[in-house]
Amino acid sequence: MLRLTGVLFAIAANGLFATSDTLVKLLSLRYPIFQIIAMQAGVACIVVGIVIWRDKACRLSAVRNPKMLIGRGFLAGIGTVSGFYAFSLLPLADVYAITFGSPLVVTVAAAWLLGERTGPARWGAILVGFSGILIMVQPGYTALSLGHLAAFLNVFVGAGVILIMRTIGSQENRAIMVAAVMAGQLTASLPGMYLSHAPAWSDLGLVTLSGFVMVSAQFLMLEALRRAPASSVAPMQYTKLVWALPIGLFVFGDEPKPHVLAGAFVVIGSVLYLLAHGRRAENRMAQLRRSGAERVEPSVQPQCLEGKKLG
Structure with missing residues (x-):
């Protein structure tokens, strides 16, 4: 039940992210992206400040990974600028489809930087995803326009964010992590x-609604990751495409491009395979740990009893 709640929270969070991005695209018709970022983050900071005060997390001692949080804020700043710029030039669906490649970059980075094992099947899935x-x-x-380049930059920024969240997501206060995002923006x-x-x-x-929706999505996503494993939450990002297609068509007049949809489904399929492969590997490791504990337990128990008699 807890896992299902986390998945539902993730779906709701991605729906709110798509709503926020739609408002940003509307505002970009009249304001420069830097001003939109400042206005949106300014509204969000009010909400974050209230949550920090309520959680009594305003002490410096509440921060456990300051360097990681600074890195999270730095990437949030770069990602927001590149993302908003891409939204101002490209249809929402195009930007989302390109940024769906972030998990592929995470898999490659984890193999090189963290030493995670990546077999031939996973490398094959990565190559299919990049195709x-x-x-x-x-x-x-x-x-290729500057909008495409901005979306590609967002792929690598998103990968960096995922790696950081994998490291500190369960350690830091949720309001502190969202505050780092706002500071970076x-x-x-x-x-x-x-x-x-x-x-x-x-x-x-529109500005007020955009800021409130964006920060609400941030908190919902953090809550989703607390209630369900990342392997269950991550695929829910693809629901943004479900929102982006009708919004793009009816609000901005952007007709879906067949090659974009085809490529998006290829990327989604490869990422889902990687997630399923990783889940199977985790299950096998858990079974090995349990079987190892069962084999060790009989030989350890007599020693413990003997120690009690000698004491």
């Missing part, structure tokens, strides 16, 4: 704030 990205962008047939918005101008009164509601 799906090539199907989406069609190099040589369509010109505000810092990233500073270089371009000279381009900003006073928002129209009619847009203040």
Whole structure:
């Protein structure tokens, strides 16, 4: 039941992320992305401040991994700038489809940096996944725009975020982790704030809603990861494509591109295979640990009894 609740939270979080991204795309028609980031993060900081005060997590001693949190904030700043820029130039579905490649980069990075074993089957799935990205962008047939490059940058930033969250996700206070994201976004918005101008009164509601929805999605995703394993939560990011296709069509007039959808399904299939393969490996390791404990227990028990008699 707890796992199911976590999955439902993840679906809701990704729905809110898609809603926030839609509002960002609407605002990008009238404001520079740096100003949108600052306005959105400013609203979100109010919510985060309230949660930190309620959780009594404002003490420095509440931070257990300061360097990792700074890295999380740094990546959040870069990822938000690149993501918002990609949204301003490309359809939502195109950006989502490209960024679905982040788990593939995580698998490669884990093999090289963390020494995780990656067999031929997993390497094959990784190559298939990257071929799906090539199907989406069609190099040589369509010109790559700065929006595509920004989306590709987001792939690597997303991979870095996943690796950090795998390390500290269960150790840090949820409000502290979201605060690191907000701090990174505000810092990233500073270089371009000279381009900003006073928002129209009619847009203040969109700005407020965007910030509130975004920070709510952050908290929901953290809660999902606490209730269910990452292998169950991660695939739920693909539900964003379900939201992006009708939003793109009916709100922005972006018709779905067959090659983007085909490539997206190839990437999704390869990532799901990697997740299933990893889950089977974890189950095998757990069974080996249990069988090893059962073999050791009979030989250990008499020694414990003998020790009690001698004492």
